[in-house]
Amino acid sequence: MAEPGNILLTWIGKGPVDEGVLERVRQRVEDAFALPTQVAVVNGPPGDTLDVKRGQHSSTRILRWILTDLPTGAQKVLGITDVDLFIPVLTFVFGEAQVGGPAAVVSTARLGRTFDDKPASPTQVEARLTKECLHELGHTFGLVHCGAGACVMSRSNSVLDVDQKRPAFCRDCRQRLEELMQERNRS
Amino acid sequence: MKPKGFILVVDDEEVVRESLASWLTEDGYRVDTAADGPAALARLAERGYAILLVDLKMPGMDGLEVLAKARAIQPDAAVIIMTAYATVDTAVQAMKQGAYDYLVKPFEPEELSMMVGKLTNAQTLQRENVLLRKALKRQFEFKDMVSKSPKMEAVFELARIAAKSHSTVLILGESGTGKEVLARAIHAESPRKDGPFVGVSCAALTETLLESELFGHERGAFTGATGAARGKFEIAARGTLFLDEIGDISPKLQLDLLRVLDAREFRRVGGTQLIKTDVRIIAATNRDLKKLVELGTFREDLYYRLNVIPVTLPPLRDRKEDIPLLVEHFLVQFRAEMRKPLEGVSKEAMEMLMAHPWPGNVRELRNVLERGAVLARGPILTPLELDLAAPQTPGAAPAETPESLREAERRHIVAVLRQHRWNITHSAKTLGIDRVTLYNKIRRYQIHEEE
Numbered sequence: 001m002a003e004p005g006n007i008l009l010t011w012i013g014k015g016p017v018d019e020g021v022l023e024r025v026r027q028r029v030e031d032a033f034a035l036p037t038q039v040a041v042v043n044g045p046p047g048d049t050l051d052v053k054r055g056q057h058s059s060t061r062i063l064r065w066i067l068t069d070l071p072t073g074a075q076k077v078l079g080i081t082d083v084d085l086f087i088p089v090l091t092f093v094f095g096e097a098q099v100g101g102p103a104a105v106v107s108t109a110r111l112g113r114t115f116d117d118k119p120a121s122p123t124q125v126e127a128r129l130t131k132e133c134l135h136e137l138g139h140t141f142g143l144v145h146c147g148a149g150a151c152v153m154s155r156s157n158s159v160l161d162v163d164q165k166r167p168a169f170c171r172d173c174r175q176r177l178e179e180l181m182q183e184r185n186r187s
Numbered sequence: 188m189k190p191k192g193f194i195l196v197v198d199d200e201e202v203v204r205e206s207l208a209s210w211l212t213e214d215g216y217r218v219d220t221a222a223d224g225p226a227a228l229a230r231l232a233e234r235g236y237a238i239l240l241v242d243l244k245m246p247g248m249d250g251l252e253v254l255a256k257a258r259a260i261q262p263d264a265a266v267i268i269m270t271a272y273a274t275v276d277t278a279v280q281a282m283k284q285g286a287y288d289y290l291v292k293p294f295e296p297e298e299l300s301m302m303v304g305k306l307t308n309a310q311t312l313q314r315e316n317v318l319l320r321k322a323l324k325r326q327f328e329f330k331d332m333v334s335k336s337p338k339m340e341a342v343f344e345l346a347r348i349a350a351k352s353h354s355t356v357l358i359l360g361e362s363g364t365g366k367e368v369l370a371r372a373i374h375a376e377s378p379r380k381d382g383p384f385v386g387v388s389c390a391a392l393t394e395t396l397l398e399s400e401l402f403g404h405e406r407g408a409f410t411g412a413t414g415a416a417r418g419k420f421e422i423a424a425r426g427t428l429f430l431d432e433i434g435d436i437s438p439k440l441q442l443d444l445l446r447v448l449d450a451r452e453f454r455r456v457g458g459t460q461l462i463k464t465d466v467r468i469i470a471a472t473n474r475d476l477k478k479l480v481e482l483g484t485f486r487e488d489l490y491y492r493l494n495v496i497p498v499t500l501p502p503l504r505d506r507k508e509d510i511p512l513l514v515e516h517f518l519v520q521f522r523a524e525m526r527k528p529l530e531g532v533s534k535e536a537m538e539m540l541m542a543h544p545w546p547g548n549v550r551e552l553r554n555v556l557e558r559g560a561v562l563a564r565g566p567i568l569t570p571l572e573l574d575l576a577a578p579q580t581p582g583a584a585p586a587e588t589p590e591s592l593r594e595a596e597r598r599h600i601v602a603v604l605r606q607h608r609w610n611i612t613h614s615a616k617t618l619g620i621d622r623v624t625l626y627n628k629i630r631r632y633q634i635h636e637e638e
Contacts (some may be wrong), residue, residue, distance in 0.1 A: 064208075086293070088293065090294060139213055144212070156301060
């Protein structure tokens with residue numbers, strides 16, 4: 001159970017969770033947002049999020065599902081899954097978040113290959129996952145995409161884009177994040 | 188962070204609207220959604236959108252119909268058609284109807300990112316371009332007077348208000364600043380515009396001639412008055428009487444004028460009958476009327492009678508930003524009058540025109556350009572044809588054409604400054620003035636070290 005004001009990372013994958021990776025990602029998230037962060041493991045996304053024809057899960061439907069079962073007191077919930085995600089008009093998405101809302105989802109499905117479709121190293125995959133988790137959670141705090149390519153809030157349309165950014169907020173986004181968190185605490 | 192523009196997503200599937208809105212919101216856009224054509228058109232009537240993402244196949248009104256109607260409501264909004272049923276035909280049709288582009292579902296995130304990004308960048312550039320063009324074109328106008336100077340904007344504003352009233356206007360300004368042009372413009376903007384505009388130069392005539400000119404005379408009023416004649420006050424009835432160089436009229440005429448302005452009636456020279464007058468007076472002078480009042484050479488009561496709406500025209504040296512505009516204005520005139528293919532002045536010539544102190548103001552500029560236009564061999568006027576070199580060359584022999592005291596003083600100051608390598612103390616000593624006075628003169632004549 002998450003404490004009020006905390007961040008909850010929930011493994012909602014089909015396959016087994018790599019607890020070591022999840023713990024290290026948790027630590028990075030906790031450091032980045034300076035908020036207590038917990039992890040949880042639940043059964044993978046419900047079947048109605050799957051589009052059989054596409055063989056992908058709808059990220060928007062997964063977000064709806066997360067919202068129906070929000071743990072009491074959790075400020076933000078990030079679902080981490082191994083299924084491939086899509087929104088209807090796009091071929092795929094790495095993740096989806098509600099800007100300024102409580103829920104987000106990230107997929108590892110496309111993080112395991114290099115740009116030229118070779119298997120990526122576990123370190124590389126973990127680095128990518130960390131960045132995408134920070135990115136989607138950044139959205140839930142109200143941040144939008146950043147024009148600075150190295151900022152974790154820059155948009156990623158390919159793994160190459162993910163690799164090019166750093167697992168940190170640029171100065172402007174960091175400042176904006178602090179303002180948004182202060183506004184949230186006041187209200 | 189500056190919020191990005193509004194995007195309208197039009198699609199009959201809720202999950203498409205929701206997910207696309209979410210995806211675009213992450214990019215910082217403000218997104219509205221509409222489930223069908225009529226809802227989209229209602230949205231368009233409420234708010235301006237930068238981009239419309241419209242699904243082609245929708246029940247009822249389809250994407251192409253929404254496109255056509257949207258373009259009528261907001262022609263500047265870029266429409267991107269989304270279709271899962273792409274054919275060349277529909278794509279061509281959409282583009283023909285003015286769609287910016289189309290996307291075949293499902294499309295790569297990169298594709299959407301690039302298209303939306305490119306579009307918003309282009310729109311931003313276009314907007315900036317329009318603003319820049321506006322800023323460049325920003326000029327003030329009053330009838331056929333044009334200016335880019337805020338000082339002249341204030342003059343035009345005052346003149347515009349004055350034109351609507353019947354009050355007397357007093358135009359002040361150095362010779363050549365365009366006092367008569369402004370007077371004519373005020374007349375043309377006034378309710379009396381259909382009446383005559385009659386001008387009199389008060390300094391050009393002797394006292395008796397001016398008296399007769401203004402008030403007219405009866406037969407035999409003076410030697411040579413073989414018949415009766417109407418004066419300008421009668422000729423200008425229901426119009427405007429422009430009294431130029433009012434500071435130069437004699438004390439007797441000042442009194443006569445005061446009486447007319449007070450009583451609105453006068454007698455012709457040698458006449459007995461009182462004639463009612465209905466004219467609007469615009470007076471002008473290049474002299475300091477207030478000073479003349481202090482010196483006792485101009486009647487204080489007449490000064491106040493004339494000084495109802497004073498308008499002061501700034502000298503050209505105080506609105507140098509107008510020089511390129513005036514150059515263009517006059518060259519257009521000369522091109523038509525002389526039937527010569529005049530296009531402009533060379534860079535060097537413009538630099539000289541900008542550096543010149545213009546003691547004779549706009550009139551002097553016009554004369555210089557007219558002379559240049561006559562002498563011009565090609566479409567571009569050169570410094571040689573403008574013949575401004577003499578007063579601009581420091582230490583040069585005096586120009587053959589008579590120059591004003593101002594020009595001579597400026598040239599002498601530049602020469603002394605050069606002689607002392609711009610040492611202000613030594614230059615001031617040579618000139619016999621103190622340093623502050625020299626600084627003031629340098630500023631007034633806009634003398635720069637590179638000269």
